[in-house]
Amino acid sequence: MGKLFQIALRNLRRYKRRSALxxxxxxxxxxxxxxxxxxxxxxxxxxxxxxTDSYLGDLQVHRRGYVASIETLPLNxxxxxQQAAAVEKVLRENPEVSAYSERIKFGAMFSNFAETxxxxxxxxxxxxxxxxxxxxxSRISEGEKSVRALEKGKVLVPAxxxxxxxxxxxxxVVVVATNKDGSVNGKPFVVSGILESATGPGGRDGYIHLEDxxxxxxxxxxxxxxxxxxxxxxxxxxxxxxxLEAKLAAAAKDPKKVPFQVHTWSQLSPFANIANMIDLMxxxxxxxxxxxxxxxxxxxxxxxxxxxxxxxxxxxAIGTSPRKILSLFLVEGFCLxxxxxxxxxxxxxxxxxxxxxxxLSFTFGQAKDLILAxxxxxxxxxxxxxxxxxxxxxxxxQPAYKASRMEPxxxxxxx
Amino acid sequence: xSLITAQSLSKxxxxxxxxxxxxxxxSFEIQAGSFLSFxxxxxxxxxxxxxxxxxxxxxxxxSLEVAGADVLRLDRRAAAAFRGENxxxxxxxxxxxxxxxxxxxxxxxxxxxxxxxxxxxxxxxLELLDAVGMSDQKDKLPDQLSGGQKQRIAIARALVTRPKxxxxxxxxxxxxxxTAYTIIRLMKNDTRIIGEAEIVCTLxxxxxxxxxxxxx
Ligand SMILES: Nc1ncnc2c1ncn2[C@@H]1O[C@H](COP(=O)(O)OP(=O)(O)O)[C@@H](O)[C@H]1O
Ligand SMILES: [Mg+2]
Numbered sequence: 037m038g039k040l041f042q043i044a045l046r047n048l049r050r051y052k053r054r055s056a057l058x059x060x061x062x063x064x065x066x067x068x069x070x071x072x073x074x075x076x077x078x079x080x081x082x083x084x085x086x087x088t089d090s091y092l093g094d095l096q097v098h099r100r101g102y103v104a105s106i107e108t109l110p111l112n113x114x115x116x117x118q119q120a121a122a123v124e125k126v127l128r129e130n131p132e133v134s135a136y137s138e139r140i141k142f143g144a145m146f147s148n149f150a151e152t153x154x155x156x157x158x159x160x161x162x163x164x165x166x167x168x169x170x171x172x173x174s175r176i177s178e179g180e181k182s183v184r185a186l187e188k189g190k191v192l193v194p195a196x197x198x199x200x201x202x203x204x205x206x207x208x209v210v211v212v213a214t215n216k217d218g219s220v221n222g223k224p225f226v227v228s229g230i231l232e233s234a235t236g237p238g239g240r241d242g243y244i245h246l247e248d249x250x251x252x253x254x255x256x257x258x259x260x261x262x263x264x265x266x267x268x269x270x271x272x273x274x275x276x277x278x279x280l281e282a283k284l285a286a287a288a289k290d291p292k293k294v295p296f297q298v299h300t301w302s303q304l305s306p307f308a309n310i311a312n313m314i315d316l317m318x319x320x321x322x323x324x325x326x327x328x329x330x331x332x333x334x335x336x337x338x339x340x341x342x343x344x345x346x347x348x349x350x351x352x353a354i355g356t357s358p359r360k361i362l363s364l365f366l367v368e369g370f371c372l373x374x375x376x377x378x379x380x381x382x383x384x385x386x387x388x389x390x391x392x393x394x395x396l397s398f399t400f401g402q403a404k405d406l407i408l409a410x411x412x413x414x415x416x417x418x419x420x421x422x423x424x425x426x427x428x429x430x431x432x433x434q435p436a437y438k439a440s441r442m443e444p445x446x447x448x449x450x451x
Numbered sequence: 452x453s454l455i456t457a458q459s460l461s462k463x464x465x466x467x468x469x470x471x472x473x474x475x476x477x478s479f480e481i482q483a484g485s486f487l488s489f490x491x492x493x494x495x496x497x498x499x500x501x502x503x504x505x506x507x508x509x510x511x512x513x514s515l516e517v518a519g520a521d522v523l524r525l526d527r528r529a530a531a532a533f534r535g536e537n538x539x540x541x542x543x544x545x546x547x548x549x550x551x552x553x554x555x556x557x558x559x560x561x562x563x564x565x566x567x568x569x570x571x572x573x574x575x576x577l578e579l580l581d582a583v584g585m586s587d588q589k590d591k592l593p594d595q596l597s598g599g600q601k602q603r604i605a606i607a608r609a610l611v612t613r614p615k616x617x618x619x620x621x622x623x624x625x626x627x628x629x630t631a632y633t634i635i636r637l638m639k640n641d642t643r644i645i646g647e648a649e650i651v652c653t654l655x656x657x658x659x660x661x662x663x664x665x666x667x
Binding site for chain 2: 039043046047049050346347349350351352353354355356357358360444445448
């Protein structure tokens with residue numbers, strides 16, 4: 037085995053320029069894939085964090101059917117008190133849930149006495165909301181930047197609406213809403229702060245205290261439209277969701293008609309589509325890498341076999357078994373692929389470190405100065421390397437097989 | 452028991468236009484001796500015969516036994532193994548592996564064909580390098596050696612596996628007279644090198660005779 041590697045490596049050294057070219061081509065492909073994955077995955081992570089920490093939560097729990105008709109914010113699809121209590125119990129008992137916020141959502145009219153417009157309002161318990169969506173405070177661009185912004189009688193107004201209506205912090209406004217039985221009710225509020233928009237639905241909602249919402253809607257008892265849930269490990273969000281779903285099903289009276297539904301952020305935010313697009317692009321870039329490796333190794337190994345016909349004839353004549361000859365060329369392709377992968381990985385890691393040091397920032401929609409921190413999961417590095425090596429072996433297989441099938445007598449006559 | 456037994460061996464090459472009868476019903480028997488050469492003009496079928504005996508090619512007819520084995524029955528893999536065990540080859544143009552040093556070229560069949568362990572391997576290689584007078588050149592690559600030196604290395608490679616039979620097809624064709632003579636001497640007379648092996652050599656018409664005449 038050692039001899040096989042020795043001969044293979046010396047043969048690679050023999051054609052220095054060709055080997056170097058092949059290795060750099062493979063390394064270039066590896067670098068491209070790893071840096072692309074590092075940048076896009078950190079972009080994805082950043083955006084997802086932005087969305088989930090601003091308003092969405094990592095997952096949400098609703099009454100069954102609520103999400104399907106969320107455009108109209110239907111009050112008759114709120115969780116009734118016993119249901120809300122059951123959900124709260126399940127959330128509190130789950131050790132992977134770090135925080136949750138109960139919300140009453142409704143559509144309303146927003147008036148500053150001069151103009152009136154539509155608004156979507158979330159009635160929340162401030163402490164719960166700020167815990168479930170940790171970026172709430174940083175979204176408040178003017179006014180009170182803490183839970184005190186949502187004391188009773190205060191409203192956080194979305195920036196676009198405030199700008200359009202000329203509303204300032206400290207202004208008095210009126211929120212008017214139709215409640216479940218069709219009657220209309222209103223309540224004056226003091227604007228406590230302006231809330232910057234966030235990407236996606238719900239990124240342009242106003243916020244008031246939960247009890248104010250109950251008062252406007254004339255709710256005798258608390259009915260909850262949604263629970264926004266923050267989980268400890270984002271990577272496990274799907275499993276946590278499945279777990280919660282199972283627990284909620286168990287809590288339901290009739291297991292065939294579970295009144296609850298759990299959705300993860302990716303089912304709720306259109307950004308999930310962008311994330312999927314990025315994944316698809318990554319997939320195609322990986323295909324490109326495979327093509328690069330396949331073509332360059334195949335090319336170089338076909339050349340190698342062709343140039344060494346007489347040598348193959350010689351070693352075959354003196355008794356080298358076809359299998360050894362096959363492995364000789366496979367090992368050569370393997371060494372090329374391995375070297376390319378190692379060089380590529382090292383350079384890619386170097387580039388990623390440099391990108392981190394240079395603190396790239398970018399703007400996405402309304403979110404400004406997001407700092408990109410490209411990083412690559414060890415699994416990505418390993419899988420790219422393994423892929424390169426496997427493809428190298430596959431590409432060497434045909435030329436190596438051809439070498440092993442050569443008749444020594446014909447090969448020896450070859451000039 | 453004879454080392455090689457050939458009975459009415461024939462070989463016909465079918466080219467596009469004509470059939471070439473290179474060998475026609477050749478029968479012979481070779482006892483284990485020490486040195487034997489097929490001498491004949493170019494195109495007389497020496498190479499063809501040697502290829503058959505060396506299990507590199509199959510005859511069109513007849514039977515052939517080498518070292519007690521019916522070699523016509525061997526498939527590709529078995530033939531390779533048989534050659535590796537029993538036959539050493541010396542080629543006209545030396546055919547050393549260009550990426551291996553002189554030492555490694557001699558060692559090659561012991562690693563890649565016979566799989567001897569390292570200690571014994573080294574001892575045998577050094578012994579043969581000494582016998583062919585190449586000990587001091589052992590770390591050079593073939594490119595750095597003269598034709599005669601390359602052929603000495605090739606002879607050492609052919610004999611390092613202790614084969615029963617060494618086949619050399621015009622081993623001196625690419626060498627000058629002087630060198631050719633010493634190479635033939637080496638293969639013919641030096642028992643340290645050839646050990647128990649039977650050497651079968653092909654030479655172009657009269658070359659051997661001329662060699663011997665020139666040097667007594
Ligand atoms: N592969 C081949 N295809 C066709 N004809 C061949 C082939 N090899 C040898 N011959 C023919 O067979 C005859 C014997 O050739 P060869 O054994 O090489 O002779 P020698 O080695 O004595 O010069 C020649 O006429 C040669 O042209
Ligand atoms: Mg010939």
